[in-house]
Structures are given as C-alpha cells and as structure tokens.
Amino acid sequence: MDLRVDGLSHWYSDLEVLRDINLTIPQGQIVCVIGPSGCGKSTLLRLLGGLEQPTQGQVTQVGEPPVGSLNPLTYVFQDFALLPWRSVEDNVSLVLERHNLSKAEKEDRISDVLTRTRLSDFRKAVPKQLSGGMKQRVAIARALSVNPAVLLMDEPLSALDSQTRELLMDDLIDLWTREQFTSCYITHNLAEAVRLGHKVVVLSRRPGVVREVVDIDIPLANRRMSDPRIAEIQQDLWDMMREEAQTADLELAP
Amino acid sequence: MSIFKMTRRVWLANLSAMTAGLMSLGMPTVAAAQDDVVLGALRFTSHGAGFVAYERGYFEEEGLNVKFEFFQAAQPIAVATASGDVDFGVTGVTGGLMNLAEKNALRIVAGVLHEKAGVDGMIVLASNKAYEEGLTSIDDMPGHSLAMTQVGSTFHYMTSRIADEKGWDIADIKLVPLQKVGSMVAALKSGQVDMMIMVPHIAKALAADGAAQQIGKLNDYVEYQISTMITSVENIENNPDVVKRFIRAYSKGIADMNAGLLDPNADPSEKEALTKILHKYVYTDQPYEKAAPSIQNGAMFLNEGAALNKTDVEKQMNWFVDSGLVDSDLTVDQLVDSTFVETN
Amino acid sequence: MADVTNHVDKNGANPVAAPHERPVYFRGGGFRTEPRRFVGLAVFAILLIIWEVGSRTGVISELVLPAPSQAFAAFMELVNSGNLQKHVGASLQRLTIGFSAGSLLGLVVGTAIGLSSYARAGLSPLVSAIFPIPKIALLPLFIIWFGIGEGSKVATILFGCFFPTVIATYGGIDSVDRTLIRMGQSFGLSRWEIVRKIVLPAALPAILSGMRISASIAIILLVAAEMIGAEYGIGAYVLLAGNLMSTDQLIAGVAILSMLGLIVSWLITRAEKAFLGWRN
Structure with missing residues (x-):
C-alpha cells in the first residue's frame, strides 16, 4: 500500500504551517522528511496518519493494506509513549485488546514482535526498568504487532544518546532488510536520513514547502558513513538546510 | 499559683493593678474604686434581670462596674466562667456545669429561673x-x-x-x-x-x-430550678463581697422583672419601660413594635431574691449521677455554695 | 585564589616552593530526607511523659487538660463497658458508606469535567462555589432532606468527600501526558478504552492523594455528622464528652479519631504501593 499526499496545506488559525505539499510514500520504502525546527515536519506526520485534519488537500491510501493489518497507519513516537504502569508485553497487548483476537493469536503476535525486536527476555519488565533504546524497541514492537501498512515515525531516535542511536539505527536497517516495511520517517538528523532513507524530502522553514526530494539508490545494508557518496549527499543536504535553519533559528516562536 | 492555673483575666487584672499603682504615684487617690465584673449572658428575656439591673443603675449602686459578654448558647457560659473569662453567668443546671463544679472550678451561688405552675414556662x-x-x-x-x-x-x-x-x-x-x-x-x-x-x-x-x-x-407537671447564677470558686474565695453585692443588685432586677412583666396586674407603663430596656439587648434587629410581644412572651418566673431551690438542684444532680453522666464523687456542697442567698 | 597569590608573593624569592595544598571541603548533602525509625515514636512518648508529669505535679491543672493516664482510664472504661465496639462500629459504617459513595461520585464527576468541555464549563464553577461551604452550616437542611437517621450522617460525609475527589480527579486528568492519549488514538482505541486504560490509570496518583485528603475530611466531618441524632459513634461520644465537660473522655475520643486517621493513612499508603508500584 502506498500513501499519497496531494496539494496539502495547513494553517493553525492565522499561522500557515505547510504549503502545497505533494508527496508519495511508495510501498517498501523509507521516506525521510528533514527540515529546520518548526518547519511543520511533525504536523505533516500527524496529517498523514489522520491525527489532524488538513486545512486543504488530502492524504490518500493507494492499494490495500496487508492481510491481517489491524491498524494500517501506525505511529512510533519520539518519547516512546509507553504506559509506565504496564509491563512490556502488556504495552504491546494494549493495542491488540480491542480486536477480539483469540488468546492464542494475541499471544502469538506478542511473542513474534518481541522476538523480532529481541525483547523476549524482558516481557515482564516495566518501562522504568528499561533503557531509552529498549523503550523505543518496545514502542516499535508495539507498532509492528498491529501489522501496519505504513509506519509513521516521529523522530524516533532523537530522545536517545548517540551510541544507542547508532545501535537502534542498525536494528531498523536489519528489520527493513528482513521485511521491507513502508515508512515515513521524520528527523532533523541528516545522518539518520542518509542512512535510512530511500528518499529524503527536504522541507523549507515555515511555511513548509518541499524544497527538494533526493533519491538515494545505495541499498540500506551497504551504506557506510565512510562511503564518500553518502558523505557527499549529506553535505548537499546540509547546504540546502543551512540557510533555512539559520533563518528559522532567528525567528520568534509563534 | 501555676502559670497554667493563672487565667488570662487574672493576668490582665494584675497587669492593670500594676499600671494603676504606677500611675497613682503622681496622682491624687481616687475614692470609692469600682469593682470590674463581667456577666456572661444570652440575648433572652429570661436573662433580662441583669440588663434591668445594669440600665437602672443597681450594679453601680453596689460599686460594681458590670460589662456584658454575650454568648450564643448557655453551655459555653459555664466554660467561660470556669476559665475566668466571665465572673458571673446565668445557665441551666447541666451535666457540663456539674463536671466543672466537680473539678472545683465553679459553683452555683443563686437561683434565677424556676418553673412554676401558672406562670409562663417551658x-x-x-x-x-x-x-x-x-x-x-x-x-x-x-x-x-x-x-x-x-x-x-x-x-x-x-x-x-x-x-x-x-x-x-x-x-x-x-x-x-x-x-x-x-x-x-x-x-x-x-x-x-x-x-x-x-x-x-x-x-x-x-x-x-x-x-x-x-x-x-x-x-x-414539674416545678424545678431551671437556671442558676454561677461564679468561679476563685471569686467565692477571694471576693465574696463582690459576689454578695452582685447578687443583691441582680435581685433588684429580678424583682422589677417579676413585678413589671409577669404580674397580671402590672402597671402598663412599667411594663413598657422594662420592655424598652430589654429591647436594647433582645431582638435588637427588629423594630420595637414587632419585638415587644416576643420580648414579653419570653418572660418566665424568676426566683425572688435570687433564692435557690437547693433541694431541687440536688435532685437534678442525683439524676445526672445515676445516669452515669456526672462523676459520682460530686457532692451537693461542691456544686452549690449556699452562703449567699436563701435556699430551700 | 587570593591565598595562592599571597603564597607566591611571600615566597617571591623562591617561586618553586610547593604550592599551598588543602582538600576541597564537602558542601553537598543536607535537604535529603531519609527514613529515621522510632524518632516519631520517641517524640510522641516524650510529649506524653512531659504531659503526664505536668498533670501529676499540678503544673497543668485538671481543668485545663486531664492527664494522659486519666484519658487512658476513660478509654479503658469505654472498652470494658463494651460501648467501644458500638461507637467504632457505627462510625466506621458511616465513614465507609459516605467515603466510598462520595469518592465514587467524585470520580465520575471529576472524570466528566476532565474529559468533556461541556461538563467542565457547566460543573467546575459549581464545584468551586459549593466546595467551600461548611457542611456543618447545612445540617438543619440535611435533616429536612435526608432525615435524622443514617441518611443525613452519611450525606454529610459524602458531601465532604465528593468535592476534593472531583478536584483531584480532574486535576490528575489534566496533567496526563497528552502523547499517551494521542498514542491511544493513533492505534484506534475507543474513547472508553482510552479513558479506562490510559487516562484513569495515569491520573491515579493524583486521585489517590485526593483520597488521602478526603479520607481525613471524612473523619473531621464525623463529629459534625454525628451531631444529628446519633446514639452511637465516636463523634457522638466526643460531643457528649464536650457537652458534659468530661475532658478525659474528650481526649480519649479524640485519640480514637486520630488512631482512625493513622489507620486510614496507612491503608492509603498500602493502596499506593499496590497500585502505583510502577513509579519506583
């Protein structure tokens, strides 16, 4: 299933946040969206998944979600959004409870996603006992458990320290290599974008418009930071962003 | 006397005595010093004898400078008398009063209100x-x-x-x-x-x-001593003369009240004069015309000469003791000091 | 720094002399409370001893305050007469019914105010207006509305517990992390599911500390509630003792009330440990 955005604009009362966005997230690809802070990246993601209504334009699902998908458009949040009073397995279970699954099927799904995210040993732990990276893996496991068509990821690594971030990025690449999930990945970190994105969408400062869409056709598994091609793309992206970021930095908060 | 036993009023009295002493050093001595006393009262017609005695100068004649302290209920009057915040109080013969008497804090010294057949009462x-x-x-x-x-x-x-x-x-x-x-x-x-x-x-x-x-x-059905005059044991022991004079003045108020408000042959002008005095204290929020009947309705039989029905007080005491509401150690002589008025 | 400079100056002729050394002194610590066992108990015991000695020696007059031993004697009298169970039983029943009903209603109304704009606009001013009214002032009305039986007593306690619970509940809901709610919505959870599985558990710490307050208010109001035609009850016992100026019984009754408060506080701490274990 693809996700297509047509002529999407958005205002918060008088403040124009996004202007005429056109964009496709093709099945099996990770589309990274980068831009200076306050450019409306997170708003775009909320519009994609229907957590907010666009002022203009629309978001369309093209094709059918995979069989057994309980929640085709599924989010992974920056600050994990785990319920602190529920254990790891119960946090996953939360999003399955309303779907009238048989006990066995529910259990299957939980064990499956926990294995895929290498969390099987921590089923009974509560979020407070877990490191930031583990917490985000729980959140990813929870997202995977509903078998989503598109994963909408809102700066999922930005609350983590840099080493954890590297490790989790490797995890995400492994995961994609195994099961080619579809995702829209919001970040302000260029390194993440060039490591994970099949396409990188650069947004301008507010009101956000699509400045450039960069395709990177090096397979995810083969991308190394030392690769000069990667370094070059990252440098190009930074050149595009630098001015926008500088100007955005000087603006007063709305 | 320990600090805790020394009440606020005693403190104040000592303090003012000291101040007066200091001030009198440079001044001519004033003759016929008045005794300050505080009377705890409810704004009821049944407490009216005190108001009449005050307004008609009976207290003054006895060399007493009386101030009123008003209460919402009778019970706190007993407590305030025990603590020394007021010197005299008019209150029912209650269990609380008896327990305070048992602690030698206060005693009944005179009778005030008595149920009597043929007269307005409960x-x-x-x-x-x-x-x-x-x-x-x-x-x-x-x-x-x-x-x-x-x-x-x-x-x-x-x-x-x-x-x-x-x-x-x-x-x-x-x-x-x-x-x-x-x-x-x-x-x-x-x-x-x-x-x-x-x-x-x-x-x-x-x-x-x-x-x-x-x-x-x-x-x-029942004739009995409803309310009495109480004062602290301290007053009885240290200022028996003040107690005597206070009761004498109060009795004059009682005599006026009984003659002017209760007697069916009372002089109408005296009745009006008394009602007007009482209106300064009772039903003050209503105009005189409206208050007068209520004030006159409230008149009850007061003990002539503040005489006390000690026999009945003892009967009441025994009932409280028998009901387990009052410590059985209490004796009638602890509760009543009968040296000030006629008792029966 | 000045020290170092002086040092060098003084020894200007010999600049290589060993510099003045001293350890960095410790200036952290303090302000951190650690559990200190038995201190509370000791303070309590010392106060009781001073009080008892004061009474025995006559420094504290019996009229001002009866000795602890006298209060204890009054308490034992209550135990031996078998009336203690009757008083405590009657009060506990009123407390339990009034507190549970008041808290439950408060929870429902508080949740409504927390979640619905209409309920908030309509009810929260009403709550603010009625909360501060002293329930004791309404007693004569309560008699007419709820009778002189258990109704008015339970109602007094119920009213007392209702308002703090409402305020604690919607305060707790207001401070629930919005991303958790958005997460629930993003996974397509129903409104009711979000309330039950996300909002209320997240507001539970605030709700429980509200209950701690309302339970104390319930005990405070017990005396007021039992002003109305109560034959038995600790509040009634305390009132009677006050009216009769039996200060020893008064102290005994007040001590029972404070024991009740301690037990309730302990129960709520247990509940917090059981339900809020995830916080530690």
Whole structure:
C-alpha cells in the first residue's frame, strides 16, 4: 500500500504551517522528511496518519493494506509513549485488546514482535526498568504487532544518546532488510536520513514547502558513513538546510 | 499559683493593678474604686434581670462596674466562667456545669429561673404530623420521639422528670440529640421527630405559625430550678463581697422583672419601660413594635431574691449521677455554695 | 585564589616552593530526607511523659487538660463497658458508606469535567462555589432532606468527600501526558478504552492523594455528622464528652479519631504501593 499526499496545506488559525505539499510514500520504502525546527515536519506526520485534519488537500491510501493489518497507519513516537504502569508485553497487548483476537493469536503476535525486536527476555519488565533504546524497541514492537501498512515515525531516535542511536539505527536497517516495511520517517538528523532513507524530502522553514526530494539508490545494508557518496549527499543536504535553519533559528516562536 | 492555673483575666487584672499603682504615684487617690465584673449572658428575656439591673443603675449602686459578654448558647457560659473569662453567668443546671463544679472550678451561688405552675414556662410541642396521628396531650408521649440538644441537657432532664411524674419508663420515649435548637426546630417542623420541649418565646411563635402544636406545659407537671447564677470558686474565695453585692443588685432586677412583666396586674407603663430596656439587648434587629410581644412572651418566673431551690438542684444532680453522666464523687456542697442567698 | 597569590608573593624569592595544598571541603548533602525509625515514636512518648508529669505535679491543672493516664482510664472504661465496639462500629459504617459513595461520585464527576468541555464549563464553577461551604452550616437542611437517621450522617460525609475527589480527579486528568492519549488514538482505541486504560490509570496518583485528603475530611466531618441524632459513634461520644465537660473522655475520643486517621493513612499508603508500584 502506498500513501499519497496531494496539494496539502495547513494553517493553525492565522499561522500557515505547510504549503502545497505533494508527496508519495511508495510501498517498501523509507521516506525521510528533514527540515529546520518548526518547519511543520511533525504536523505533516500527524496529517498523514489522520491525527489532524488538513486545512486543504488530502492524504490518500493507494492499494490495500496487508492481510491481517489491524491498524494500517501506525505511529512510533519520539518519547516512546509507553504506559509506565504496564509491563512490556502488556504495552504491546494494549493495542491488540480491542480486536477480539483469540488468546492464542494475541499471544502469538506478542511473542513474534518481541522476538523480532529481541525483547523476549524482558516481557515482564516495566518501562522504568528499561533503557531509552529498549523503550523505543518496545514502542516499535508495539507498532509492528498491529501489522501496519505504513509506519509513521516521529523522530524516533532523537530522545536517545548517540551510541544507542547508532545501535537502534542498525536494528531498523536489519528489520527493513528482513521485511521491507513502508515508512515515513521524520528527523532533523541528516545522518539518520542518509542512512535510512530511500528518499529524503527536504522541507523549507515555515511555511513548509518541499524544497527538494533526493533519491538515494545505495541499498540500506551497504551504506557506510565512510562511503564518500553518502558523505557527499549529506553535505548537499546540509547546504540546502543551512540557510533555512539559520533563518528559522532567528525567528520568534509563534 | 501555676502559670497554667493563672487565667488570662487574672493576668490582665494584675497587669492593670500594676499600671494603676504606677500611675497613682503622681496622682491624687481616687475614692470609692469600682469593682470590674463581667456577666456572661444570652440575648433572652429570661436573662433580662441583669440588663434591668445594669440600665437602672443597681450594679453601680453596689460599686460594681458590670460589662456584658454575650454568648450564643448557655453551655459555653459555664466554660467561660470556669476559665475566668466571665465572673458571673446565668445557665441551666447541666451535666457540663456539674463536671466543672466537680473539678472545683465553679459553683452555683443563686437561683434565677424556676418553673412554676401558672406562670409562663417551658412548652411541650408536637409536630403537626404526630398531632394529626393522635399525639394531642402529654399522656400520649410514650412511644414517640423527642428532640433535645444533647444527652445530659436540661431538655433531657425535663423529659425524665415528666416520665417520673407519670410513672413511665424513660426508655419509652425515643430521645434524639440534635445539638442545636435550630436543628431541633427543623426536625420538628419536618416531622422527623414527634415532640420537643421548648422555651416559651420560640414555642409560642412556632405554635402561632401553625408549624407545630402545643400539647402541654412543663410546669403543669414539674416545678424545678431551671437556671442558676454561677461564679468561679476563685471569686467565692477571694471576693465574696463582690459576689454578695452582685447578687443583691441582680435581685433588684429580678424583682422589677417579676413585678413589671409577669404580674397580671402590672402597671402598663412599667411594663413598657422594662420592655424598652430589654429591647436594647433582645431582638435588637427588629423594630420595637414587632419585638415587644416576643420580648414579653419570653418572660418566665424568676426566683425572688435570687433564692435557690437547693433541694431541687440536688435532685437534678442525683439524676445526672445515676445516669452515669456526672462523676459520682460530686457532692451537693461542691456544686452549690449556699452562703449567699436563701435556699430551700 | 587570593591565598595562592599571597603564597607566591611571600615566597617571591623562591617561586618553586610547593604550592599551598588543602582538600576541597564537602558542601553537598543536607535537604535529603531519609527514613529515621522510632524518632516519631520517641517524640510522641516524650510529649506524653512531659504531659503526664505536668498533670501529676499540678503544673497543668485538671481543668485545663486531664492527664494522659486519666484519658487512658476513660478509654479503658469505654472498652470494658463494651460501648467501644458500638461507637467504632457505627462510625466506621458511616465513614465507609459516605467515603466510598462520595469518592465514587467524585470520580465520575471529576472524570466528566476532565474529559468533556461541556461538563467542565457547566460543573467546575459549581464545584468551586459549593466546595467551600461548611457542611456543618447545612445540617438543619440535611435533616429536612435526608432525615435524622443514617441518611443525613452519611450525606454529610459524602458531601465532604465528593468535592476534593472531583478536584483531584480532574486535576490528575489534566496533567496526563497528552502523547499517551494521542498514542491511544493513533492505534484506534475507543474513547472508553482510552479513558479506562490510559487516562484513569495515569491520573491515579493524583486521585489517590485526593483520597488521602478526603479520607481525613471524612473523619473531621464525623463529629459534625454525628451531631444529628446519633446514639452511637465516636463523634457522638466526643460531643457528649464536650457537652458534659468530661475532658478525659474528650481526649480519649479524640485519640480514637486520630488512631482512625493513622489507620486510614496507612491503608492509603498500602493502596499506593499496590497500585502505583510502577513509579519506583
């Protein structure tokens, strides 16, 4: 299933946040969206998944979600959004409870996603006992458990320290290599974008418009930071962003 | 005297004595010093003898400089007398009073209010509902509920006296303690309780409004000493002369009240003069024309010469002791000091 | 720094002399409370001893305050007469019914105010207006509305517990992390599921501390509630003792009330440990 955005604009009362966005997230690809802070990246993601209504334009699902998908458009949040009073397995279970699954099927799904995210040993732990990276893996496991068509990821690594971030990025690449999930990945970190994105969408400062869409056709598994091609793309992206970021930095908060 | 025993007023008295002493050094001595006393009172006609004695200068004649301290209920007057915040108080012979006397804090020194047949006194009321269902006289009381302020209150005692006279078991009347007269009235009006015994000025007003029915008068069955004059043991021991003079002046007020308000042949101009004096203290929020009948309704029989029915006080004391409400160590001589007035 | 400079100056002729050394002194610590066992108990015991000695020697007059031993004697009298169970039983029943009903209603109304704009606009001013009214002032009305039986007593306690619970509940809901709610919505949870599985558990710490307050208010109001035609009850016992100036019984009754408060507080701490274990 693809996700297509047509002529999407958005205002918060008088403040124009996004202007005429056109964009496709093709099945099996990770589309990274980068831009200076306050450019409306997170708003775009909320519009994609229907957590907010666009002022203009629309978001369309093209094709059918995979069989057994309980929640085709599924989010992974920056600050994990785990319920602190529920254990790891119960946090996953939360999003399955309303779907009238048989006990066995529910259990299957939980064990499956926990294995895929290498969390099987921590089923009974509560979020407070877990490191930031583990917490985000729980959140990813929870997202995977509903078998989503598109994963909408809102700066999922930005609350983590840099080493954890590297490790989790490797995890995400492994995961994609195994099961080619579809995702829209919001970040302000260029390194993440060039490591994970099949396409990188650069947004301008507010009101956000699509400045450039960069395709990177090096397979995810083969991308190394030392690769000069990667370094070059990252440098190009930074050149595009630098001015926008500088100007955005000087603006007063709305 | 320990610090804790020394009350605030004693402190103040000492302090002012010191100040006066200092000031008199440079001044000519003032003759005939007045004694300052505080009288704890309720804004009721039944407390009127004190107001009359004050307004007509009887206290002044005795060399007393009286100040009033007003209370909302009788019980705190006893406590304030024990603590020394007031010197004299007029209050019912309650269990609380007896327990304070047992701690040698205060004593009864004179009689004030006495139930007497043929004179206005406590009235027994029935709720409209109970009245319609057949509670029309005192004889019908057993099996009904009766509102009172508290266990051990004068209302409690009055009810048990009626039961005694009639030969009933007090347990046949369901006593409902409601703490406040306002709550008692609310419960009776709404038919939550069947009966209550009430002071005349409130009872008459309720009956006149049709909010309740009068089914009898207490003094048709029981004559007893309702309220008394109390003072602290400290006053009795250290200033017996002040106590004597105070009671003498108060008695003059009593004489005026009985002659001018209760006597059916009272001089109308005297009745009006007394009512006007009382209006300065009672029902002050109402205009005189409206207040006058209420004030006059509230008049009850006062003990001539502040004489005290010690026999009855002892009877009351024994009832409280027998009911387990008062420490059995209490003796009547601890409760009553009969050296100041005539007792019987 | 000045020290170092002086040092060098003084020894200007010999600049290589060993510099003045001293350890960095410790200036952290403090302000951190650690559990200190038995201190509370000791303070309590010392106060009791001073009080008892004061009474025995006559420094504290019996009129001002009865000795602890006298209060204890009054308490034992209550135990031996068998009336203690009657008083405590009657009060506990009123407390339990009034507190549970008041808290439950408060929870429902508080949740409504927390979640619905209409309920908030309509009810929260009403709550603010009625909360501060002293329930004792309404006693005569309560008698007419709820009778002189258990109704008005339970109602007094119920009213007392209702308002703090409402305020604690919607305060707790207001401070629930919005991303958790958005997470629930993003996974397509129903409104009711979000309330039950996300909002209320997240507001539970605030609700429980509200209950701690309302339970204390319930005990405070017990005396007021039992002003209305109560034959038995600790509040009624305390009132009677006050009216009769039996200060020893008064102290005994007040001590029972404070024991009750301690037990309730302990129960709520247990509940917090059981339900809020995830916080630690």
